[in-house]
Amino acid sequence: MKLSSRHLLGLYGMPAEDIELILETATSFKEILNRPIKKVPTLQGKTIVNLFFENSTRTRISFELAERRLSADVVNFSVAGSSVSKGETLKDTARNIEAMKIDMVVLRHSAAGTPNFLTQVVKSNVVNAGDGLHEHPTQALLDMYTLKEKFGRLENLRVCIVGDIAHSRVALSNIYGLITMGAAVSVCGPATLIPREIEKLGIKVFHRIDDVIPKVDALNVLRIQLERQAGGMFPTLREYHRFFGVTKDRLGRAEHPITIMHPGPINRDVELSADVADGPHSVILEQVLNGVAVRMAVLYLLAPM
Ligand code: NCD
Numbered sequence: 001m002k003l004s005s006r007h008l009l010g011l012y013g014m015p016a017e018d019i020e021l022i023l024e025t026a027t028s029f030k031e032i033l034n035r036p037i038k039k040v041p042t043l044q045g046k047t048i049v050n051l052f053f054e055n056s057t058r059t060r061i062s063f064e065l066a067e068r069r070l071s072a073d074v075v076n077f078s079v080a081g082s083s084v085s086k087g088e089t090l091k092d093t094a095r096n097i098e099a100m101k102i103d104m105v106v107l108r109h110s111a112a113g114t115p116n117f118l119t120q121v122v123k124s125n126v127v128n129a130g131d132g133l134h135e136h137p138t139q140a141l142l143d144m145y146t147l148k149e150k151f152g153r154l155e156n157l158r159v160c161i162v163g164d165i166a167h168s169r170v171a172l173s174n175i176y177g178l179i180t181m182g183a184a185v186s187v188c189g190p191a192t193l194i195p196r197e198i199e200k201l202g203i204k205v206f207h208r209i210d211d212v213i214p215k216v217d218a219l220n221v222l223r224i225q226l227e228r229q230a231g232g233m234f235p236t237l238r239e240y241h242r243f244f245g246v247t248k249d250r251l252g253r254a255e256h257p258i259t260i261m262h263p264g265p266i267n268r269d270v271e272l273s274a275d276v277a278d279g280p281h282s283v284i285l286e287q288v289l290n291g292v293a294v295r296m297a298v299l300y301l302l303a304p305m
Contacts (some may be wrong), residue, residue, distance in 0.1 A: 001021055002301070003018050003021060003022070003301050003302065004017075004018055005018075006125050006302060006304075007115070007119050007125055007126045007127070007128075007302070008126075008127045008128060008137050008138070008298055008302060009115045009116055009119070009126065009128050009135070009137070010128060010134065010135035010137050010173060010176070011135065011137050011140055011141075011173045011176040011177040011180070012135065012172075012176045013176075014137075014176070014177070014180065015180075016180050016181060019141070019144065019177060019180060019181060021301065022141055022294065022297050022298060022301060023141070023144065023145050023148060023294075023297075025297035025300060025301060026141075026145050026290070026293040026294045026296070026297040027293075029069075029292075029293040029296040029297055029300070030289075030290065030293035032069065032293075032296075033069070033289065033292060033293055038069050039068070039069050039070075039071060040069065040070060040071065041071045042070045042071065042300055042303075043067070043070035043071055043072035043299065043300065043303055044071040044072075045073075046072045046073070046103045046104065046303055046304075047072065047073045047074075047075065047101065047102045047103050047104075048067045048072045048073070048074055048075070048102065048103065048104045048105070048106065048299065049074075049075045049076075049077060049097050049102050049104070049105050049106070049124075050063055050064060050067075050074065050075070050076045050077065050106045050129075051077045051093070051094070051097070051105055051106065051107045051108070051109075052076070052077065052078045052079070052107075052108045052129070053078075053079045053084070053090075053107075053108060053109040053110060053114075054079075054108050054109060054110045054130070056108055056129070056130070057264075057265070058263075058264050058265075058288060058291065059108065059129050059130060059136075059138070059139070059291075060076075060078075060108070060129075062288070062291040062292050062295055063106050063127075063129060063138075063295050064076065065292050066292050066293075066295035066296040066299055067299060069292070069296060070296055070299060070300060072299070072303075075097075075102070077093075077097065090109070090114060090117070090118070091117075091121045094118055094121060094122050095121060095122060098122045098123065098124055102124055103124055103125070103303065103304055104124050104125045104126070104127065104299065104302065104303065104304075105118060105122060105124045105125070105126050105127070106126075106127045106129050107126060107127070107128060107129060107131070108129040108130045108131070109130075109131050109132065110131075110132050111131065111132050112131050112132035112133055112134035113131060113132075113134065114131050114132075115127075115128035115131050125302045125303070125304060127298060127299070127302065130169055131169065132169065133166075133167055133168070133169055133172075133228065134169050134172065135169050135172055135173045135176075136169040136170050136173050136263075137173050137177075138291070138294060138295055138298060139169075139170050139173060139174075139263050139291075140170065140173035140174040140176070140177045140178075141177065141294045141298070142287055142290045142291040142293075142294040142295075143170075143174055143177075143220060143261060143263070143287065144174075144177055144178065144181065145290045145293070145294050146261065146283050146286055146287045146290050147159065147183075147218060147259070147261075149286075149290070150218075150259055150283060151217060151218075151259075154178065154181040154182060154183050155181065155182035155183065156182060156183065156184060157178075157183045157184065157217050157218070158183070158184045158186075158215060158216040158217045158218070159174075159178055159183050159184070159185055159186070159216065159217065159218045159219075159220060160185075160186045160187065160188050160206070160212045160215075160216045160218075160219050160220070161174055161175070161185070161186070161187045161188075161219075161220045161222065162187070162188045162189060162209065162212075162219050162220065162221045162222060162244065162246065162271070163188075163189050163193065163221060163222035163223070163224060163244065163271050164189065164193045164222050164223065164224050164225050164229075164233075165187045165189055165193055165194045165195065165198065165222070166192075166193045166194060166195050166233075167193070167225035167228040167229060168222050168223075168225060170220075170222060170263045171187065171222060174220060175187075175201055175203060176201075179201065179202050179203070184204075185202070185203040185204075186203055186204040186205065186206055186212060186215075186216070187203060187204075187205055187206070188205075188206040188207065188208070188209055188211075188212045188244070189207070189244060190207065190233070190234050190240070190243070190244065191207060192233045192234060193233055193234070194207075208243075209243070209244050209245075209246065209250060210250060210253070213250055213251060213253065213254045213258065214253070214254045214255065216258060217256075217258065217259060218258060218259040218260070218261060219246060219258055219259070219260055219261065220261040220262070220263075221246050221260065221261065221262045221271050221272050222262070222263065222271065223262070223263070223264075223265060223266065223267055223271060224237070224240065224267055224270055224271055226267075237267070237270050240270060240271075241269060241270050241271075241273075244271070245269070245270065245271060245272070245273060246260065246271065246272050246273065246276055247273040247275075247276060248273060248275050248276055248279065251276065251281075257280075257281045258281060259281055259283055260272070260276055260277070260279070260281050260282045260283065260284070261282075261283055261284065261287060262277065262282075262284050262287075263287070264284065264287075264288070266284075
C-alpha cells in the first residue's frame with residue numbers, strides 16, 4: 001500500500017484512505033517502541049535531513065528519534081550557526097544539501113508554503129514539520145492517532161479545538177484531518193482569535209468554554225501563540241485564563257470525563273491549568289509517544305524505495 005502523494009505537505013485534500021494507512025502503519029511502529037530494542041532496519045541506507053528554520057523541541061526530537069529508530073542516516077540543520085545568516089536563500093541551502101545525496105527532507109519554517117516551494121527545487125521527498133500559520137500535518141496525525149487509540153474511532157467523535165485558532169497551524173491541520181475522518185469538529189476561543197467565516201469549513205464556533213464542555217468527548221487545547229501575535233488580541237493572559245482556561249472546576253461540571261490534549265509547549269495556568277494538564281484524563285504525554293510512531297509511519301510510507 002502506498003500514499004497518493006510522495007510528499008506530506010498538509011492534510012488539506014488528503015484522502016481518508018491515506019490518513020487511515022498512516023494511522024494503521026503507526027500502530028505497528030508503536031509496538032516497536034515498546035520493545036527493549038527499539039530499532040528496525042527499514043530505512044537503512046536512506047539519508048534524511050531535518051531542516052529547522054524555526055524553534056522546536058518536541059517535533060525535532062520526535063522526527064530524529066523516528067528516523068533513527070528506522071535506521072536512517074540523519075543530518076540536522078538548524079538556522080543558528082548556518083550559512084543562512086550569511087544571506088543564503090532556502091533554495092540554495094536545500095540544493096546544496098541535496099547535492100550531498102539525500103533522500104528526504106523534513107522542513108520547519110516560519111513562512112507558510114515553504115514546503116511546497118521546496119518540492120519544486122529539490123528532488124527529495126518533503127515532509128512538512130510546521131510552516132508558519134499554515135499546516136502541521138504530523139501533529140494532526142498524531143492527535144488523530146491518540147483519539148482513535150482512546151475512543152476506537154474518529155467518526156462522529158466530538159472534538160473541540162480551544163484557543164488561538166487564528167495563529168495555529170495545529171488547528172488548521174486538525175480541522176482538515178478530522179473533518180475528512182468524519183469527526184464532529186468545533187472551535188472555541190475569543191472572537192479575535194477565530195478566523196472569520198471558519199464555519200464554512202463545516203465546523204461549529206463557540207465563544208464560551210462552558211457552553212462547549214458538556215457537548216464534547218475531547219478538547220484539544222492550543223497554546224496562545226504569543227510570538228505570532230501583534231498584541232492586543234485579548235486584554236491579559238490572566239483574563240484569557242479566566243474566560244477560556246480549561247480548569248478542573250469547569251471540566252467537573254460535565255457529566256462525563258473529557259479527554260484533554262495539547263500539542264505542547266504548554267503555557268501552564270494560561271490555556272490549561274496545571275492540575276488538568278497532569279490529571280487523569282490528560283493524554284498529553286501519550287500524544288508525545290504516539291508522535292514518534294506516527295512520524296515513523298510517515299517516513300516509511302514516503303521513503304523512496
Ligand atoms: C506546535 C507548533 O510548533 O506548531 N508545537 C509542536 O509542534 N509541538 C504548537 C505550538 O507551538 O504551540
